[in-house]
Structures are given as C-alpha cells and as structure tokens.
Amino acid sequence: MNIENIKKEFPIFSNKVQNNDLVYLDSANSSQKPQIVIDRIYDFYTKEFSNVGRSVHYLAVAATNFYENTRKSVQKYINAEFADEIVFTKGATEAINLVANTFGQKFLNEGDDVLLTELEHHSNYVPWHFLRKTKKININFAEINDFGEITIESIKKAITNKTKIIALTHLSNVTGAILPIKEIISLAHSKNIPVLIDGCQGAPHLNLDMQDIDCDFYAISCHKMYGPTGLGVLYAKKKWLEVLPPYQGGGGMINEVNKEGITYGELPNKYEAGTMATAQVIAFNESIKFLENIGIKNIEKHENEVIKYGEEILRKNNSVKLIGNPKSRGGVLSFNIDGIHPHDIATILDEDGVAIRAGHHCCQILHKKLNLTASARASVGVYNIKEDFEKLNESINKCKKIFDI
Numbered sequence: 001m002n003i004e005n006i007k008k009e010f011p012i013f014s015n016k017v018q019n020n021d022l023v024y025l026d027s028a029n030s031s032q033k034p035q036i037v038i039d040r041i042y043d044f045y046t047k048e049f050s051n052v053g054r055s056v057h058y059l060a061v062a063a064t065n066f067y068e069n070t071r072k073s074v075q076k077y078i079n080a081e082f083a084d085e086i087v088f089t090k091g092a093t094e095a096i097n098l099v100a101n102t103f104g105q106k107f108l109n110e111g112d113d114v115l116l117t118e119l120e121h122h123s124n125y126v127p128w129h130f131l132r133k134t135k136k137i138n139i140n141f142a143e144i145n146d147f148g149e150i151t152i153e154s155i156k157k158a159i160t161n162k163t164k165i166i167a168l169t170h171l172s173n174v175t176g177a178i179l180p181i182k183e184i185i186s187l188a189h190s191k192n193i194p195v196l197i198d199g200c201q202g203a204p205h206l207n208l209d210m211q212d213i214d215c216d217f218y219a220i221s222c223h224k225m226y227g228p229t230g231l232g233v234l235y236a237k238k239k240w241l242e243v244l245p246p247y248q249g250g251g252g253m254i255n256e257v258n259k260e261g262i263t264y265g266e267l268p269n270k271y272e273a274g275t276m277a278t279a280q281v282i283a284f285n286e287s288i289k290f291l292e293n294i295g296i297k298n299i300e301k302h303e304n305e306v307i308k309y310g311e312e313i314l315r316k317n318n319s320v321k322l323i324g325n326p327k328s329r330g331g332v333l334s335f336n337i338d339g340i341h342p343h344d345i346a347t348i349l350d351e352d353g354v355a356i357r358a359g360h361h362c363c364q365i366l367h368k369k370l371n372l373t374a375s376a377r378a379s380v381g382v383y384n385i386k387e388d389f390e391k392l393n394e395s396i397n398k399c400k401k402i403f404d405i
C-alpha cells in the first residue's frame, strides 16, 4: 500500500493549514474526502441533476439508477442478503433514532429493559432515553472493565429477563476498544433478543459481513467513510423492516393514499420519506469504490500499525495518560495530561497543524465513569502515517513546556 499516493487523492492535504502541512488526526470525528467523491458531487449537480424516483424523463431515470446502484454497492460491501435491507438516512444518528422510535412503538412496553453499554455515544443513548419518557422503559448499562472494554461477561451480567433489545457500539470512539459483537449477538439471539450495532467507528476501519455477524440492525455514518456529510445507512434485516412501522411520513414512502387511510410503499421506500440526500447517496458509491480499491483488510492492517506506533510513543511520554488499554484496538487514542485541559492541548497542537479533537466526544457517561470531564483524542484514517504521531508527540512536548509540566 502506497500511502503517499493514497494521500494525494485527498486534495485537502495539498493545502497548508495556518502555514503548516496538515496532520489530520480527527477521522473518528469525520474523515477527509478523496477527489473522486468531490468530483462526483460536482458532476451530478452540473451535468446529471434530477430528483430520484419520481419523474420519467431521462435525467430522472438516470439519477434513480445511480441512487439505486449505491444501494446495491452498500449491500455488496457489507454483505447484506437483500438490497432492500439498506435504508438511507441523514446520518447514523437518524438510523439509530429510526430503530429506537419504530421498535419502541411496536415492541416496547412499560417495564421493559433496553441494554446499552457505558461506551455509547449520545446518539445511541438519547434516542432510547426518549422511550424512558414515552414508554416508561428502563435502560441498563453493561459496565466497562479496567481496560475500557466491554466483554461478553459484562453483557451476560447486564441482560435481564425483561431485556427486549441490546444496542451497542462496534468500536468505542473513546477507548478504541473493538467489541466482540459476533459473540454478543449470538448470546443475545440465544435469548431471542435483537441487537443494534452502532457501526460509526467500525464501518470505516473493519471488514463488515452482516450475514456472518447476523446482527439485526447496523448503523453507518457515511461522512466517516470518506463520503459526504448528511448521509447515513441503516442496515436492517428484512424481517424487521417488514413488521416495524414507518418512521417518517411524506412523499415517496406511500403506496395508496385515501381520505380514509394510507397504505405504505414497498421496502425500502417505506423508510425513505421525502426527497433524500440524492447527491450524497450517488457520491457515496465513489467512497465505496475507494475503499474497495484499497481493500478494507489492507486499510485495517495499515491503521493498526500506525495506531500501535502512536500508542507506543504516547506511552513513553510521561505525563500523558491514555484512556483504556484494550486488547483489540481500532484507530482511536484518547488521552489526558494532568494540569492541562484537553482544549488547551488541542489549541496548542492546532498551531502546529495537528488536528485532534478535545471534549467528551459525545460520551459523557463514559467520561463520568472515569472521573473525567473531557479528554484529547487522536484518531486515524487511511492517509495517516507513523510520522503523524511523531509530530503529535513533538507538539505535546511543546504544550508541556508552555504549561511547565
């Protein structure tokens, strides 16, 4: 894999940021975009634009075909059984809201339990919290261990005979832990409990096979997969989409409308109300091609090497405290330095062109558990190299000097 050539596909890296070469270590937040994705959006709007699934003129039919081709590419990429199991949403957040809302309406009743974990992003907590109010359900949290991991044992401990669904992350956006989701799903299914995976951090970095892991729902964030913003994917087993109610009402999702009542459209239209993020969906096909051309297994291997190197460097830097020490780590390293607020770290690093994220990363439950209010986080994408962590470390040392640590 020639990372230098891959990096050249991303125009952002040929520009200086505050007179520095950009060291982008914020891909868990959102990834940069390759030229082919940017070009596809431009070309669609300049030469091919039309709304999809409505008119019969040439441009409308072509746009509909492009749109449906992305659905087929996603199906193939994640090895879903049917293209109808791919629903486009405005983000992973909406994908999870769709499941919480519709599953909640149909299957949750007062006193039922929903099982989450302490690692969850707010996107996989707040939608379930709404059901605490409307349906009077309980939310239980599987606890992390000392390494910042969720193990099968902690799930076993937290399941009750009232657990109706388990919703958990594939890869923690704070500790970097990769969860044993296949084992968890198998355990859950042995008790007839469906599982939703928040795949925001998993999908850009790990090989996905929906039929192999056998999950019921998998939420994807396209802007973290070298794709456009404003787009997510919900994978859901057909058997669920067929029985769950629609999420939003509007044009495109109906079959027959009468004053007395309405019948809904076939899958996946039933879940795609209104004009969708057409250009984004069409351009996302290029992101998938980009990932396929390099090969997700090559990406995973490369990112593993980079993050391991980053971890080694940061562990040697005294006063840097890493959060979590998972046996199986994805491309995320969160840390703190006693005496320096993470926002100050991020601001000083930024002066050197090193872009990281600071804050609670939408994981207040986890930060509170660890007695932290915030942390600094470096995360990688396919374009990162080991030298990026050397630059990060140099800037951290500069930071320590400024704060006399």
Ligand SMILES: Cc1ncc(COP(=O)(O)O)c(C=O)c1O
Binding pocket: 028, 029, 090, 091, 092, 093, 094, 121, 123, 124, 169, 172, 173, 198, 200, 201, 220, 221, 222, 223, 231, 232
């Ligand atoms: C673990 C996790 N879940 C959910 C989300 C929300 O994804 P989206 O921006 O696509 O709504 C994020 C994004 O930061 C995330 O990291």
